[in-house]
Amino acid sequence: MDIFKVLSRGIKPTQSKRSAQAAASTTTNTASAGSTSAKPAAATTTVLPSAGARPNPQLYHDEIPGASQRGKKRKRKGSKKTDDDAVPENEDGDVSDGDVDFFAPKEEQKDSQTNRVVDEDEVQQKKRKPKLLDREECRAVLRSHRLKFTVLSGSGVGGEEDEPARKKVKGKKKGDKREEDDDKKGKKEKLQVYPQPLRAFGELRYTYDLHTTVSDNIVRQGFRVPTEVQMGSLPLLLRPGMALGDAEVNVERGVDFLGIAPTGSGKTISFLIPAIDGILKRRREGDEEHVMEAVVVAPTRELASQIVNEGRKLAIGTGVRVVLMKRSLRLAAEDLAKGEEHEQEDNEDEESGESEAEESEGSEDEHDQGAKPVAKVDILVTTPKILLNFLSGEKAPGKKVTVRKAMPSVRSLILDEADVLLDPLFRKQTMAIWRACTNPDLNLTCWSATMASNIESLVAKELEKRSKRVGVTRPLIRLVVGLKDTAVPNITHKLTYTATEQGKLLALRQLLHPVSSADSGPPLRPPFLVFTQTIERAQALHDELQYDIPLEAGGSARVAVLHSSLGDSARSKIMARFRAGEVWVLITTDVLARGVDFAGVNGVVNYDVPGSAAAYVHRAGRTGRAGREGGVAVTFYTKDDIPFVKSVANVIAASEKQASKTGTEGATVQKWLLDALPKVAKEDKRKLKVRGVESRRQGGKASITTKSTWERRRENNRLGAIEASKRRKRMAAQSAVGDAERDGDGEGGEAEEWSGLED
Numbered sequence: 001m002d003i004f005k006v007l008s009r010g011i012k013p014t015q016s017k018r019s020a021q022a023a024a025s026t027t028t029n030t031a032s033a034g035s036t037s038a039k040p041a042a043a044t045t046t047v048l049p050s051a052g053a054r055p056n057p058q059l060y061h062d063e064i065p066g067a068s069q070r071g072k073k074r075k076r077k078g079s080k081k082t083d084d085d086a087v088p089e090n091e092d093g094d095v096s097d098g099d100v101d102f103f104a105p106k107e108e109q110k111d112s113q114t115n116r117v118v119d120e121d122e123v124q125q126k127k128r129k130p131k132l133l134d135r136e137e138c139r140a141v142l143r144s145h146r147l148k149f150t151v152l153s154g155s156g157v158g159g160e161e162d163e164p165a166r167k168k169v170k171g172k173k174k175g176d177k178r179e180e181d182d183d184k185k186g187k188k189e190k191l192q193v194y195p196q197p198l199r200a201f202g203e204l205r206y207t208y209d210l211h212t213t214v215s216d217n218i219v220r221q222g223f224r225v226p227t228e229v230q231m232g233s234l235p236l237l238l239r240p241g242m243a244l245g246d247a248e249v250n251v252e253r254g255v256d257f258l259g260i261a262p263t264g265s266g267k268t269i270s271f272l273i274p275a276i277d278g279i280l281k282r283r284r285e286g287d288e289e290h291v292m293e294a295v296v297v298a299p300t301r302e303l304a305s306q307i308v309n310e311g312r313k314l315a316i317g318t319g320v321r322v323v324l325m326k327r328s329l330r331l332a333a334e335d336l337a338k339g340e341e342h343e344q345e346d347n348e349d350e351e352s353g354e355s356e357a358e359e360s361e362g363s364e365d366e367h368d369q370g371a372k373p374v375a376k377v378d379i380l381v382t383t384p385k386i387l388l389n390f391l392s393g394e395k396a397p398g399k400k401v402t403v404r405k406a407m408p409s410v411r412s413l414i415l416d417e418a419d420v421l422l423d424p425l426f427r428k429q430t431m432a433i434w435r436a437c438t439n440p441d442l443n444l445t446c447w448s449a450t451m452a453s454n455i456e457s458l459v460a461k462e463l464e465k466r467s468k469r470v471g472v473t474r475p476l477i478r479l480v481v482g483l484k485d486t487a488v489p490n491i492t493h494k495l496t497y498t499a500t501e502q503g504k505l506l507a508l509r510q511l512l513h514p515v516s517s518a519d520s521g522p523p524l525r526p527p528f529l530v531f532t533q534t535i536e537r538a539q540a541l542h543d544e545l546q547y548d549i550p551l552e553a554g555g556s557a558r559v560a561v562l563h564s565s566l567g568d569s570a571r572s573k574i575m576a577r578f579r580a581g582e583v584w585v586l587i588t589t590d591v592l593a594r595g596v597d598f599a600g601v602n603g604v605v606n607y608d609v610p611g612s613a614a615a616y617v618h619r620a621g622r623t624g625r626a627g628r629e630g631g632v633a634v635t636f637y638t639k640d641d642i643p644f645v646k647s648v649a650n651v652i653a654a655s656e657k658q659a660s661k662t663g664t665e666g667a668t669v670q671k672w673l674l675d676a677l678p679k680v681a682k683e684d685k686r687k688l689k690v691r692g693v694e695s696r697r698q699g700g701k702a703s704i705t706t707k708s709t710w711e712r713r714r715e716n717n718r719l720g721a722i723e724a725s726k727r728r729k730r731m732a733a734q735s736a737v738g739d740a741e742r743d744g745d746g747e748g749g750e751a752e753e754w755s756g757l758e759d
């Protein structure tokens with residue numbers, strides 16, 4: 001059986017082989033629309049994200065106009081080579097000899113005296129005082145990495161008008177009434193700024209004064225080149241004044257920040273480094289106490305514990321304590337004055353079945369809370385509801401809870417996956433936490449790969465209200481990396497149509513066991529993730545697939561299911577087994593769609609169409625992490641999904657446009673398909689987002705099974721006949737009872753409602 005080959009994870013191509021394969025992967029697009037097989041499997045790429053680390057995690061590296069001239073001018077005769085004139089080693093090969101390449105990967109070196117790991121940049125930085133770029137240079141570098149900064153609110157004066165926004169207004173079409181209204185309200189007066197980009201991690205220490213231990217920890221983790229989001233956000237968040245120079249935006253009290261960057265682009269350390277730095281700065285001033293200064297909120301506990309791990313790695317040797325919120329934890333908080341307490345609706349969405357705010361952990365009695373010592377915490381990482389439970393002091397919140405505590409020590413509130421935290425599903429919980437951070441110097445940063453404009457407006461409005469209340473104004477600056485709301489450009493997308501639900505199961509099996517070289521596309525090599533719409537469907541798919549892997553290859557232990565109905569420890573065990581490579585196929589729901597980082601995931605299967613364009617971006621983004629190539633995202637759709645495929649197809653088209661895969665040869669979604677797919681009404685989009693495809697919620701004809709329609713009908717008829725015979729008997733018995741009752745002899749009974757035949 002070729003299953004061993006298919007499931008083999010031992011492919012470790014050499015560097016040169018990998019480059020050749022990478023080149024092949026860009027020319028060989030296996031994507032198909034409507035299940036049309038584009039290329040035979042033999043001709044497809046074997047580059048896999050799990051096959052090794054990619055040396056350069058950056059996604060965009062456009063040519064800097066005129067950079068080669070500037071680079072040549074700066075190079076003085078006989079001068080030593082600096083990181084500004086490093087000869088490009090970039091595998092994209094898009095910077096020629098003599099060009100400025102700020103971002104070339106650097107070799108690891110050791111300090112001869114301390115034996116401490118230092119990077120090449122650090123060595124160079126030691127030799128000369130760091131030089132800040134002038135405004136034009138900043139602009140060129142930011143553009144080449146597709147970084148765009150906009151001041152959304154709270155700015156002082158100055159900056160530059162948002163040029164693209166203005167262009168958009170000029171070229172507006174009829175019906176663009178909203179844009180006109182926006183113009184009238186002055187919304188187009190957005191400023192664009194060009195802060196200093198982080199050219200190398202070494203600058204963190206020498207230019208931005210980051211603690212030596214933290215900068216060592218970054219190097220130790222093997223991070224050589226900052227990703228785009230790190231390049232754009234770190235200088236601004238660490239030293240806003242230095243980063244913005246004379247941009248005439250008042251940053252005296254810091255900045256509030258929205259970071260919108262592709263999945264897997266390293267947002268986590270972008271918010272953790274400034275949080276740790278802030279704590280260490282205050283420590284340097286003599287305050288050695290553990291004070292909870294930063295709170296990171298994430299929508300799922302898997303993501304929250306991942307953030308804790310990342311934080312702890314960065315904080316090794318600093319004494320900063322990064323702690324995961326638990327029910328048993330007692331935090332330093334103050335009671336709110338009677339008038340300041342606010343009622344908070346506890347709006348966990350029961351419909352979605354995947355709300356992640358539930359907390360089952362901790363058996364300790366909360367009545368003991370008062371007696372417990374306050375936990376030593378510097379950075380708290382939490383899901384919304386568990387923290388809200390602490391703030392309200394309620395064990396099992398009902399529909400309304402009263403927030404009674406405040407966290408005045410918190411100076412940095414970080415919302416990871418902010419768009420979902422501020423979506424109606426979690427909004428009230430998140431806002432309650434935000435309100436409980438009462439420090440007037442609270443700084444807010446929000447992060448996600450997707451951010452709807454209504455969420456941005458909500459943040460801006462709340463900040464304005466807060467600023468009036470506490471009398472502190474800070475600009476809200478938004479960084480967008482690449483194109484907003486598109487999936488990572490470095491993976492392959494496939495849209496596969498199957499006529500029936502059963503067809504999907506067959507198609508998934510075919511991905512696992514390709515039977516011939518003519519199968520459409522490459523086999524999906526494990527490890528991969530399979531997303532379904534509901535917990536029931538995830539469970540059913542697991543039941544179907546668990547024996548697909550032969551015993552000799554590990555059998556049913558290779559297939560696992562993870563969803564929010566499982567207990568904490570079961571969930572963390574499955575996560576650990578998947579990370580360790582023991583589980584090859586992990587079936588899950590949207591609970592793992594956001595933020596979770598499995599470096600070597602080769603593919604994602606959307607067994608059920610995602611509920612929104614944003615959901616597609618996040619699910620697909622579980623592969624292709626840190627710029628790795630070779631990931632595949634396959635989306636199945638049936639007739640029932642057609643009304644909703646357009647949003648997914650649009651995201652795929654935009655992502656491929658960014659990767660310069662367009663037209664007839666490279667694109668997954670051909671124009672004819674985009675034109676043919678029906679537009680989705682707003683109301684339907686909303687319903688899909690909340691409930692998914694309705695027919696899949698109750699099983700029925702959309703249930704996951706290998707039985708044919710004929711077999712299911714026969715089974716249903718058999719069950720129906722049994723049910724009908726029972727019903728006849730019941731009715732006969734009831735009429736006897738009724739007769740007896742009428743005769744004053746016995747108790748009344750209620751006839752059971754006939755539920756009809758399935759299918």
Ligand SMILES: Nc1ncnc2c1ncn2[C@@H]1O[C@H](COP(=O)(O)OP(=O)(O)OP(=O)(O)O)[C@@H](O)[C@H]1O
Pocket residue numbers: 057222223224225226227230261262263264265266267268269448449594595596597599621625626
């Ligand atoms: N500069 C870097 N060089 C190489 N790898 C990096 C770098 N920065 C982060 N990484 C790695 O990239 C992976 C993705 O990072 P992270 O989880 O922070 O992405 P993200 O942008 O938060 O993704 P998502 O939007 O899916 O939450 C992690 O494994 C992380 O260790």
